[in-house]
Amino acid sequence: MALLTVRDLSVTFDTRDGLVRAVSGVSFSLDAGRVLALLGESGSGKSVTLRALLGLHPAARAHVSGEVLLKGRDVNRLDEAARERLRGGVVSMVFQEPMTALDPVYTIGEQIVETLVQHRALDRGRASRRARELLDLVQVPSPERCLASYPHEISGGMRQRAMIAIALACEPELLLADEPTTALDVTVQAQILWLLRELQRRLGLAVIFVTHDLGVAAEIADDAAVMYAGRIVEQAPIRELFRRPAHPYTEGLMQATVRRGQKGKALVPIPGAPPNLIALPPGCAFAPRCGHVRGECLTTLPSLRSVAPGHAAGCHLVA
Amino acid sequence: MWAYVGRRLLLAIPTLLGASIIVFAMVHLAPGDPIAAVMPAESSQAEIEATKRAYGFDKPLPVQYLVWLGRVAQGDLGKSIATRRAVVLDVRDALANSLVLALSSSLLAFALGIGLGLLAAFRQGRLLDKAASAVAVVGVSVPHYWAGIILIIVFSVQLNWLPAMGAADDPGVLPYLRHIALPTLALALIPLGVITRVVRSAALDVLNQEFVLALRAKGLASRRVFTHVVKNAAPQILTVLGLQFGFQLGGSVLVEAVFSWPGTGYLLNLAIFQRDIPVLQGVILVLATFFVLLNLAVDLLQTLVDPRIARH
Numbered sequence: 125m126a127l128l129t130v131r132d133l134s135v136t137f138d139t140r141d142g143l144v145r146a147v148s149g150v151s152f153s154l155d156a157g158r159v160l161a162l163l164g165e166s167g168s169g170k171s172v173t174l175r176a177l178l179g180l181h182p183a184a185r186a187h188v189s190g191e192v193l194l195k196g197r198d199v200n201r202l203d204e205a206a207r208e209r210l211r212g213g214v215v216s217m218v219f220q221e222p223m224t225a226l227d228p229v230y231t232i233g234e235q236i237v238e239t240l241v242q243h244r245a246l247d248r249g250r251a252s253r254r255a256r257e258l259l260d261l262v263q264v265p266s267p268e269r270c271l272a273s274y275p276h277e278i279s280g281g282m283r284q285r286a287m288i289a290i291a292l293a294c295e296p297e298l299l300l301a302d303e304p305t306t307a308l309d310v311t312v313q314a315q316i317l318w319l320l321r322e323l324q325r326r327l328g329l330a331v332i333f334v335t336h337d338l339g340v341a342a343e344i345a346d347d348a349a350v351m352y353a354g355r356i357v358e359q360a361p362i363r364e365l366f367r368r369p370a371h372p373y374t375e376g377l378m379q380a381t382v383r384r385g386q387k388g389k390a391l392v393p394i395p396g397a398p399p400n401l402i403a404l405p406p407g408c409a410f411a412p413r414c415g416h417v418r419g420e421c422l423t424t425l426p427s428l429r430s431v432a433p434g435h436a437a438g439c440h441l442v443a
Numbered sequence: 444m445w446a447y448v449g450r451r452l453l454l455a456i457p458t459l460l461g462a463s464i465i466v467f468a469m470v471h472l473a474p475g476d477p478i479a480a481v482m483p484a485e486s487s488q489a490e491i492e493a494t495k496r497a498y499g500f501d502k503p504l505p506v507q508y509l510v511w512l513g514r515v516a517q518g519d520l521g522k523s524i525a526t527r528r529a530v531v532l533d534v535r536d537a538l539a540n541s542l543v544l545a546l547s548s549s550l551l552a553f554a555l556g557i558g559l560g561l562l563a564a565f566r567q568g569r570l571l572d573k574a575a576s577a578v579a580v581v582g583v584s585v586p587h588y589w590a591g592i593i594l595i596i597v598f599s600v601q602l603n604w605l606p607a608m609g610a611a612d613d614p615g616v617l618p619y620l621r622h623i624a625l626p627t628l629a630l631a632l633i634p635l636g637v638i639t640r641v642v643r644s645a646a647l648d649v650l651n652q653e654f655v656l657a658l659r660a661k662g663l664a665s666r667r668v669f670t671h672v673v674k675n676a677a678p679q680i681l682t683v684l685g686l687q688f689g690f691q692l693g694g695s696v697l698v699e700a701v702f703s704w705p706g707t708g709y710l711l712n713l714a715i716f717q718r719d720i721p722v723l724q725g726v727i728l729v730l731a732t733f734f735v736l737l738n739l740a741v742d743l744l745q746t747l748v749d750p751r752i753a754r755h
Binding site for chain 1: 568665
């Protein structure tokens, strides 16, 4: 059985301007120990999908439908106490900007310890020892000092390591990483990426890695799902995706990214802008920006069709 | 930490000196001649001059200031022109009464305001939030002396439950509480409104930050998340509490006048109408000192709560 199965997940937000369809009909599954890259530009629904996996959208403002089966249990049908046990215990999350995702008035030590106390009911002494071990695990050079520091007192890279330590505190099986390297310096990005890959292999973690950076995805992922306007438009093993992108949007993303052999050639941007999620077109959401657009693209929503085994794309051009 | 406290105390000295100059100058800028107010209309020029000399009004202003400051430093605020009692004694008694009233009304306003504000923030947009906002608007908008008069009409005149004015003459806790109840209520209205609004917006600011989502994402129980939010909002709330307590002490003139509560406000009111300059100076100076020390205490408390506020 897959560790995580998502079926027909939709998230809509009721705003003053209308219904925002942030995520529509997303389905995928993830086996234990595998790494899935969720690709797409800002506003494509990547982060909203991640939060829905944890049941973090407030019921008052968001409407979530579909199934999120984590080890066979539907996150959206659990009561809050059961969800609190899942979060941090079975699945945890690393955020993009550790400066804003860590509580500024608690020390790193306190923030790791409270997670352990919550899930493992450890006493303070044992929890502190475990916190030290965790900082060793994420390769913080002087763990004692880091434990006693407030988030603003340590560097961005150390903060992200501390964030990862918190996420891994209770040995989750699934790690959700929401652009964990985007807010960091380039040199630190590489270190954090390397650390995540190493931890993933050593601990046998399943990871969903949200990024808009194809290079980062290629480094870390086994599989990839490309999102556009709240839908998954292409799904494939990562090498297959790079070798044979089937959706014009995926192709466009690759044309717009610096890659090997790029020197001397201009990058090709995708023309236009992503659609307004309040007023989505009836057909393919990418059609207005697509160079291969045909009549049916404007009227009918394409379903995901198989391109090759394990490779599917939501495009009318794929026959 | 202690070096920081010491430095902040040193910094308070120029503030206090500035306040003393303003207090001294203000009184001399005010229209009306204090000597004329106390001397009988038919007194001779010589008698007036003698009184002026006795009170030191014949010397140049800077000299008058230094002489006054020297006495103040020794705890001598002079004698009341109207009653000839030492001002220190009057101010001391009045300050005690005002402090009790400020404390009781602050306690009421802080407890209710913080509670309502937090409830409103955590129930944002729901009925309770709207009710709390209504309470806040009423609290801030209703003039407290008017509210005082209404309270007297309802609880003293019509229902005859509570006394309308003064502090208790007979000893005992119950008569004291009965006398202080209505002024406390009237004086608590404005800070209740202000604190409810500030606490609500401070808590909402924190709730909208990403780390609250991160706390929930790591499975922290909502009770613990609440603690995090309160601790983050605390510095902002503390500032307002300190300021409001200061206002309670200095801003109770009208309420003390309505209820004839023998506090600093009442004394100030009396001194203004009698042009009793030494009393006026004494009361304002003591209140200003109190305000400065209060702000200092709040600042120090904030550094204890929020590590980002520098301690060096």
